[in-house]
Amino acid sequence: MPAITLVAFAFLAHATFIKDLQHRAFLYFQERADPQTGLVLDRAKADGSPEPRRVASIAATGFGLTALCIGAEHGWIARPAAEARVLATLRFLSTRLPREHGWFYHFIDMQTGERQWKSELSSIDTALLLAGVLTTRAYFGEHSEIGRLAESIYEAVDFPWMLNGNPHLLSMGWKPESGFLSDRWDRYCELMILYLEAIGSPTHPIPADSWYAWRRPHVRYAGYDFISVAPLFTHQYSHAWVDFRGLAETRGEHTNWFQNSVTATKAHRDFCINLRSKFPDYGPDAWGITASDSAKGYLAWGGPPMDPAIDGTLVPCAPGGSLMFTPAIALAALEHMHTMLDGRVYQHYGFVDAFNPLTHWIDPDVIGIDQGITLLSAENMRTGNVWRWFMRDGHIREAIAKVGLRRVTAAAAPPR
Numbered sequence: 001m002p003a004i005t006l007v008a009f010a011f012l013a014h015a016t017f018i019k020d021l022q023h024r025a026f027l028y029f030q031e032r033a034d035p036q037t038g039l040v041l042d043r044a045k046a047d048g049s050p051e052p053r054r055v056a057s058i059a060a061t062g063f064g065l066t067a068l069c070i071g072a073e074h075g076w077i078a079r080p081a082a083e084a085r086v087l088a089t090l091r092f093l094s095t096r097l098p099r100e101h102g103w104f105y106h107f108i109d110m111q112t113g114e115r116q117w118k119s120e121l122s123s124i125d126t127a128l129l130l131a132g133v134l135t136t137r138a139y140f141g142e143h144s145e146i147g148r149l150a151e152s153i154y155e156a157v158d159f160p161w162m163l164n165g166n167p168h169l170l171s172m173g174w175k176p177e178s179g180f181l182s183d184r185w186d187r188y189c190e191l192m193i194l195y196l197e198a199i200g201s202p203t204h205p206i207p208a209d210s211w212y213a214w215r216r217p218h219v220r221y222a223g224y225d226f227i228s229v230a231p232l233f234t235h236q237y238s239h240a241w242v243d244f245r246g247l248a249e250t251r252g253e254h255t256n257w258f259q260n261s262v263t264a265t266k267a268h269r270d271f272c273i274n275l276r277s278k279f280p281d282y283g284p285d286a287w288g289i290t291a292s293d294s295a296k297g298y299l300a301w302g303g304p305p306m307d308p309a310i311d312g313t314l315v316p317c318a319p320g321g322s323l324m325f326t327p328a329i330a331l332a333a334l335e336h337m338h339t340m341l342d343g344r345v346y347q348h349y350g351f352v353d354a355f356n357p358l359t360h361w362i363d364p365d366v367i368g369i370d371q372g373i374t375l376l377s378a379e380n381m382r383t384g385n386v387w388r389w390f391m392r393d394g395h396i397r398e399a400i401a402k403v404g405l406r407r408v409t410a411a412a413a414p415p416r
Helices: 003-013 015-031 058-074 079-095 123-140 145-155 159-163 192-199 208-212 237-241 257-273 317-321 327-343 368-382 385-390 394-403
Strands: 043-045 055-057 107-109 173-175 218-221 224-227 247-249 365-367 405-407
Touching (some): 015 058, 015 327, 015 368, 055 058, 058 079, 058 123, 058 368, 058 385, 079 123, 079 145, 123 145, 123 192, 123 237, 123 385, 192 208, 192 237, 192 394, 208 394, 218 257, 224 257, 237 257, 237 368, 237 385, 247 257, 257 327, 317 327, 317 368, 365 368, 368 385, 394 405
Antiparallel strands (some): 043 365, 218 224, 247 405
16 A cells, blocks of 8 residues: 555544644644743643643644644644744744854743753754744745844854864754863764755855764664664654655665665564563553653653653653554554543643653653654645755755755655
């Protein structure tokens, strides 16, 4: 059965549920963003109760800008209201939010934009913010004020500065107290969108060879062979905006990154199924571990390989973020999770961030980026809208050409 038929079949079988899940996730970005600044809370109560916290995340704000486009498209928010919210956000980003060399601090006060927790200028979180910024330009018009502000925000980012002397590899960030962070984006993870934006920059590009400078570690598990690091979100974030379908590298292993994420999702599901002897609630329709809250705090867990912290917790955004890769198995998992623990894991904003069916622990919170990846992945599964909007950007298309991502024929492409 062709892939598009599989997607259509999976969606039709779960249409009411997935539309409700998307709408609830959208509400997070509508209700938990400051109406004046547009900055989106890093986390909030899953039941939608009043929230005293004011710490926003620039990555959540990038997801939120994209969410406004999705919401306008589906009538969850009037288009003029969405446009006004986007415009207010871009004006604040352009003129008031503190930045250095065009880069933004990871965590900020949602009302003032003031840096919080002595956080770093974050290269990856700025990249996720830019993804949302560029999506709004495509959706609301390149020649509108939104389009002009979006271009100016992108043009201001000094990508070579973040190299900090390295010819190819970007630093993970910078702090005014101590300078550049020692770690670099030097191995496969969610970094692909950052490197494409950097290579495609109209004002401050880095060399196209940077794409091939980061390492590609292989994981071999239960007959699967794929490039990976453990948390499943690393296979999802770049794909939420960049349409890698049918593209493969022309150098090295000629990797097809979309197929790599499909394989990683299937391997992760089998990994969870194989843990049933220890965690009996795991199974074919109950799987998913990625960076999330836990009863012991926030953990960047996943697998394969085995992470000793795994305790039976399920993280709904793990299958949620893979809806665009493996719709049938991801939808089945989400539908099953929806019924677990008497339905208490599904609240005002959709799923809680994580829960443990063995101990009956239920996270009281949702996290903005986890809501975001579920919303965008579901939209790409249903309509391909986010892919279509983001890929209109000429700078991104130029970066893809520069690094040598080329379309492969159906015969050459691995089956999904």
